[in-house]
Every structure is written in C-alpha cells, then in structure tokens.
Amino acid sequence: MYAHDYTDGGNDMPLEVLLVEDSPGDVRLTQEAFRAANLSVHLHVANDGVEAMAFLRREGVHANAPRPDLTLLDLNMPRMDGREVLAQIKKDDRLKTIPIAILTTSESEADVAKSYELHANCYLCKPVQLAAFESLVKSVNDFWLTKARLPQAQ
Amino acid sequence: MPLEVLLVEDSGGDVRLTQEAFHAVNPAVRLHVANDGIEALTFLRHEGVFVDVPRPDLTLLDLNMPRMDGREVLALIKNDASLKTIPVVILTTSDADGDIAKSYQLHANCYLRTPVQLNAFESLVKSINDFWLTKATLPQIQ
Secondary structure (H helix, E strand, C coil), X not given: CCCCCCCCCCCXXXXXXXXXXXCXXXXXXXXXXXXXXXXCEEEEEECCHHHHHHHHCCCHXXXXXXCCCEEEECCXXXXXXXXXXXXXXXXXXXXXXXXXXXXXXXXCHHHHHHXXXXXXXXXXXXXXXXXXXXXXXXXXHHHHHHHCCCCCCC | CCEEEEEECCCHHHHHHHHHHHHHHCCCEEEEEECCHHHHHHHHCCCHHHCCCCCCCEEEECCCCCCCCHHHHHHHHHCCCCCCCCCEEEEECXXXXXXXXXXXXXXXXXXXXXXXXXXXXXXXXXXXXXXHHHHCCCCCCC
C-alpha cells in the first residue's frame, strides 16, 4: 500500500514528510505535487490515524521509520481521526515538536479553532481545483521546508 | 478586511524594516508593534492603553528582549485558553538548536531566523505574507 523501505539513499539530506490521508487520490496528487516542487522530499504515507501513530512511534513495520520533519494531517479519517492524532502528538514530549500542518477539505470555523487549540502548527484548506492544490503544496514546500527552521531530530 | 499583525520586537531598526517590507508586500496588513514581552501581553489582554486594540490574526515574536523575553510570552500565550489559538511565529536572529526545539515545545506555530541581508529579510516577510496571510486558514476572532 505504501513503501516502508526507508533506505533510499538517493539524497544526502532528504526532507522527511509524513502525509496522513485516507484518500488514495489525494495521496497521489500530493506525491506528484511534491515531486514537482522539491525532489529532496521523501513523502511517507499513513492511511489513517492509527497508522500515523504507529509510524511516529516506530512500531511494527515502521520500526525504522525516520522522524518526520513535517507532518501533513487530514482531519476526517476512519479508525482514528486527525483531531485525536493531533492531540496525541502534541501531548507526547517526544513528538510534540514535530510541525503539524492540518490539510483538510473542511472549512468549518470550529475545525479551524479546535485545530489551533490543539496546537496544530497551521491549518490549510485543501482546494478542489488541481492547480490551486499544486500551488498549495508548493507553498508548503517553500515556507516549511525552505524558510522555516525545523527542530532537529532528537 | 485588514489583517492585524502584532510584531513583538525591541530593535527599532528591525521594526522599521518589517513595517517597510509589509507595506511593500501587502497594504492590507496593519502592523502593530510591542517593544517587549510585557507590552505584548498588555496588548493581547487589551489592558491600559491597549483597551481597543484588535486581536492579532498573526503574531511575530522575537526571542531575546528586555523585561520579558519571547520564550515567556510564548509560554503564557499558549497556556491561555483565550489566546492560545493566535498563531505565533518566532522571528529571531538565534539559530541555536536549543532555541528552535524549545520554541516548538512551547507550541510556537513556526520558527524563522531573521536574516542579516536586507533583500533576504524582505523575502522572508513576503514568505510570511504568502503563507500565513494568504494560504493558511486562520482562526476567527472569538
């Protein structure tokens, strides 16, 4: 369903991005947009919140998973939704410094407020138009992976 | 729909440069300035001369300042139920890993290093505008 061979070795300083997203179409579009924006990005995919937590805690098949430099988190997913993943990450002393960008189709003010309350680092509404989506991924890359200083993996 | 941005910065030069850069990038931005942490919290809590000030859509926070530094301001904002949703961008000359880690631990929304070069500074302000004030969805004022 996704690669968990973490030994790519293609780039000296890859940027590890974890995408937590249950829609395969959105996963594909995000992969393609990052490939166009920045070849140094290693995009890892978790298909729901349970898998995201297993990745971040390096459990099971994720034993050798890298710590993400940035996580893109959908809100509405089966099994464990993005709100719960966000709350767990930001309460966990080992995980809380990982920047979490909420990336969702929800434009609900309550979802926006709740996400910032739970210490999401930012909230992004997924645009429906493909060009706007590609532009958003480019912005995420330009801001978070180029301009922002990210915490070093501990 | 003005965008209210609070800049917490003790250096008069950096305040001027930030004002000029926002003016060039986005005339809808209203930049408010607090010169240290105490003034920032007074602004955010609408106290004293700040009784009628708006709630910021975004706050840019320096770390090293007299009276109350940025770490303490950040901790107070992010532990205050009425203020914690305000996005706080750390904007500092410090590139210390310890400052970066500590800021994210205290729930800074992001950490940016103030560049020394003037054109890089303008480019950074443009990035802040393009990402935070254009692409990101910000919490509505409660």
